[in-house]
Amino acid sequence: MAVIRLTKEFSFEAAHALDGYDGPCREIHGHSYRLFVTVKGTPCADESNPKFGMVMDFGELKRIVNEQILSRLDHAFVMRRTAESTRVAEQIGCRFGRIVLVDYQPTCENMLADFAARIEANLPSHVKLHALRLHETATSFAEWMAEDNR
Numbered sequence: 097m098a099v100i101r102l103t104k105e106f107s108f109e110a111a112h113a114l115d116g117y118d119g120p121c122r123e124i125h126g127h128s129y130r131l132f133v134t135v136k137g138t139p140c141a142d143e144s145n146p147k148f149g150m151v152m153d154f155g156e157l158k159r160i161v162n163e164q165i166l167s168r169l170d171h172a173f174v175m176r177r178t179a180e181s182t183r184v185a186e187q188i189g190c191r192f193g194r195i196v197l198v199d200y201q202p203t204c205e206n207m208l209a210d211f212a213a214r215i216e217a218n219l220p221s222h223v224k225l226h227a228l229r230l231h232e233t234a235t236s237f238a239e240w241m242a243e244d245n246r
Contacts, residue, residue, distance in 0.1 A: 097138040097139065097141060098138065098139075099136055099137065099138055100136065100137065100138070100139060100151050101134050101135070101136045101226055102134065102135050102136070102151050102152060102154070102157070103132055103133065103134040104132075104133050104154055104157050104158060104161070105130060105131070105132050105133075106130070106131045106132075106133065106158075106161050106162075106165075106166060107128065107129060107130050107131070108129050108131070108165075108166050108169055108170040108171075109126060109127070109128055109129070109170060109171050110126060110127060110129060110169045110170065110171065110172050110173070110174055111124055111125060111126035111127075111172070111173045111174070112124075112125070112126075112127075112173070112174040112175065112202040113125070113173075113175055114176075114201060114202070114203065115175065115176045115178060115180075115181065115201065116201075117201075124173070127232045127233065129230060129231065129232060130230070130231040130237075131161070131165070131211070131228065131229070131230050131231075132227075132228065132229040132230075132231075133157065133161055133215060133225075133228055134225075134226045134227040134228070135151065135152055135157065135219065135223050135224065135225055135226055136151070136223070136224050136226040137151040137152065137222050137223040137224060138151065138222075139151050151223060152219075152220065152223045156220075160215060160218045160219065161215065163218070164211075164214040164215060164218060165211055165214060165215075168196060169196060171194055172194040172195065172196045173192065173194065173195050173196070174196045174198060174202040174207075175195070175196070175197055175198070175202065176197070176198060176199075176200060176201050176202060177197040177198060177199055181197060182197065185197055198210065203238075204230050204232045204236070204237070204238040205238045207230060208228050208230050208238055208239070208240040209240065211228055211230070211240075212225060212228055212240050212245070215228075224242065225242055226241075226242050227239065227240065227241050227242065228240040
């Protein structure tokens, strides 16, 4: 049976600040992110299975990405967890409820590594995460490839 790759595109809005960075991205700013998730596997060969002919139901992939990534980050302010960012989050948290503290610098690159771990942990066992691409702007993106991370 042939191995097939499926890709689904997602989008979300989020703000971040890069703590300690020496350029303008140290300031709070936002992006219209575009995330491409590619999985691979063989289509279901069981004719009695409602997923016959599918590697994975696109709806199931959408559910996983929505639960693991979009529900956390869409319209959120993402900061690296430090003593200072924790104080900031406490101060503005009474006004803004979607503040996400992460244990890494929230760059496009580090976000992809986090996304890969979250998605992989929730995929059906017969489906493998193949690649992720995260566009921060229309002309700037980072990629995560499974073959580079095994």
